[in-house]
Amino acid sequence: MLGQQLLNGLTLGATYALIALGYTMVYGIIQLINFAHGEIYMVGAFVGVLMVTVFKQGLVVSLVAAMLTCMIIGVSIERIAYRPLRGSTRLSPLISAIGVSIFLQTLMTKVQGPQPVGFPHVIEDAIYKFGSLEITKVQILILVVASLLMAGLTFIVKYVKIGKAMRAASEDYDAASLMGINVNRVISFTFAIGSSLAAAGGVLVGIYFNSVSPLMGVSAGLKAFCAAVLGGIGSIPGAMLGGIFLGVAETLGIAGGFDLYKDAIAFTLLIVVLLFRPTGLLGRPIQRKV
């Protein structure tokens, strides 16, 4: 049974990781906890449903459409709600983000109704058995898509020019802009990538749990944010590790009889990790400058 629980945890963790990446990349560059990110994930899931039900598209087209839509939404939010606040106190964009989040949530409740919507059937419920392990087709899909997206992201960040610029801006914002990097473009790009990953997460979770609702972004966003911090916020491999770590820990925690305290597991872990490694598992240590 342990193997089965691990596998379930891994699937859950992969979706956390997809959302966590958006948090971590944005934080790495502009030190903003983008609290509207969970809502982007929610919108992504709804766009996925819309593509399948109204436009009768297949899985791949729906996934791509959700990612593109959220890319545009994410970049626009940054332009409207965060960019004017750059250079002011650290907390003002945070409040602005909360405002955006309230807006998107109520907008979707209004448009879509408060009831959760089931995700239409896009893949059949096939189960594959490996010994005592059972893996569903949806789980395979999630693991494959998540790995592909993360591999793609790693490639962009490591080898593509704009990715290198992202790393530079994350390393030292001012120096990067002095070196002739168009930081505004880099930030827009970061929001684009982060939002599209969250949208992909939303569609995948929608398919996995067959449920999409206007409030789904709240707890998923919070958990993913935890994952990002757990792994070391600002660090891309950290977000992946943190997501998977959190997913597995939560699943094992429930299996181990702590189901009452399931939501507390993530946060207890978080506090413990922070106390011993104040910048997360893979985070860079903070330098106190005099």
Added chain:
Amino acid sequence: MDTIFNILLNDSIFKAFLNDYYIQVLTMLGIYLIGSLGLNLITGVTGQLSFGHAAFLSIGAYASAITSLKLGMPFPIAILAGGVMASIWGILLGFPTLRLSGDYLGIATLGFGEIVRVVFLNLSITGGALGMAGIPRNSSLTLVIFVVFFTIWAMYRLENSRFGRALVAIREDEIAAEAMGVNITNSKIVAFALGTFFAGVSGGLYAHLLTYLNPSDFGFLKSFEFLTFVVLGGLGSIPGVILGTSILTLAPEFLRFIADYRMMVYGLLMVFMMIVRPRGLLGGVRLSRVFKKKLSQRDKASATGAN
């Protein structure tokens, strides 16, 4: 003594010219003001991020509800018990976590807040998810206004004391403050204890206004609500926090006329106000300047406010 008490607990003065709806809304505003002034001490004055303020409200609320319901203590003692209990937990949380810096402290307090909520959800003395009902409705507007004025006075005195200046020094530059001989850990913990005390008092009053408590009312969203009050009003500015809290708690009531679009407009309003006044509505305005205008003109160059 009894008569004084009766006047405090009975809104006969306000009932003459305000209906119960306004009394309810204003009492709630007062309760939120106490809580947000507490948070302002932690986040605004001392610069320590707290994303878990609602947890301290819930600790205060439950502690005072238990004191008055299960132990049968009088109302003022119940409120104090709420404040003290929240403060104790503030200190307990503060010891290990206040050495974390910036956002990490915020995240740790956020985690603490969620843990507290889950614990209350599973605790039998608080009724778990069923909640606690039948708390006496004792929080009157008169009493709340009284407590609000006491809180403002206390905060004002604190801000202008040697200790208050030490807190501001910590916010502005921790290392420099340490070099100047400020005991950083101690000061932070005392600030945390005081801030959470007021959160607890606010929670106690909240419990005795609504008469019913359940844990889902104190999620992280409520913590962010308080943070929004403080940031939007102006971090570290007492008049700012008062204005911010007033606008944001009254706005949902004023916006009732737009019915279904109310919360959408509320969200947009938050973004809009932040963009127009990035440092908060009254960022950098100090209470002393409201009264001593001349003085304020002299030191206006130095009063650039929170960072």
Added chain:
Amino acid sequence: MKKNKLWKVMSLMLVLSLVLVGCGGGGGEKKAAEGDKPAAGGDTIKIGFLGAKTGGHAAFGIPTLEGMKMAAADVNNAGGILGKKIEIIEEDHGSKNSEGANVTQKMITRDNVVAIVGDPTTAITKIAAPIAQDKKVVLLSAGAVGTGVVEIGDYIFRDTLLDAVAAPAVTQYVKEKLGWQKVAVVTSMNNDYSVGLSKLFKAALVENGIEIIVEQSIQDGDQNFSAQVTTIKEKNPDGIIFTGYYTEGGLFMKEVRKQGIKAFMVGGDGLLGDVLMKMGGEAVEGSMVYCGFAADENKAGEKTKKFIEAYKAGNNGALPDMFAAQGYDAVMLLADAIKAANSDAPETFRSELAKTKDWEGVSGTITFQENREPIKSPVYLLEVKEGKFAVKDIVDIK
């Protein structure tokens, strides 16, 4: 100079907002002065809707409001009562406790409602009820099922099927008719309804000699139940008692079937809604739900049938759920009590409402006991058949 100017602007804003508050206050003051008691004698009879249109409980509030509006329209089209029309005052509390109290006060003191229908949840009902009791306004909850609601005072009513009545009847049914010997109990821990219902079921299970072999907890809003289901699978129960809401119920059964467990689920009316099938798909086939109302056009009586047709016409063919039916019944109950009392003063029609006996509503027959707790008969035991709720059996309550 700049700072100074800013300060002036700010004080101006403050003064302006104070004036605004003052004006609003002034308006309210007049009304309050005219009659502290919510006055009888207006042009319309105002009934307040207390519920959520946004936030986590919107799914209960919106259909309740829909049902209420239909009832008001029906009464008004038939000429109203006492020569007046019913007006529904709707406010949204956004699923927040503190705003629940605000809304209650507003409807009573500013809108002068004579009765409030709501809240669909037990929690906010418990916040609103003491206020309504204090102001002597009738509060009729169309959804609160927890304990300690009507005990708050003699102005507090509810028109729901009580689980304390239904759960034992259903437990007896699964033992006698389905032969269940050992069961799993699944509770949603952050849902007060579920926690309360699990208690009732556990007591009834013990009484009927059914063994509880495994208990699992979930949370509302959870989407992943693989761990809990894996644990249940090891114990192999005859049936699953699931006390949470439909969203989680559907997803839970999906996981149950995915892991190859054959047992069926039985639960309370928290599971009743199309969402169960949307979430669960084929996995919820055979799941059983008891409730006080079922929108089954083939078995419904004349009155209910008409309600279902009207609801479908107004909601793009969607079937009414329990909340819609109870919201409808709540307004109708109030209307009938006002008619019987020949007065829309709460003090007067309150006692007529308390006398309600064998009252035929769209959601069943309602009798208020001495303590104002409703007895609703019958209990419908529904079963999911081909993606639809169908009545499996009807259990009469004596």
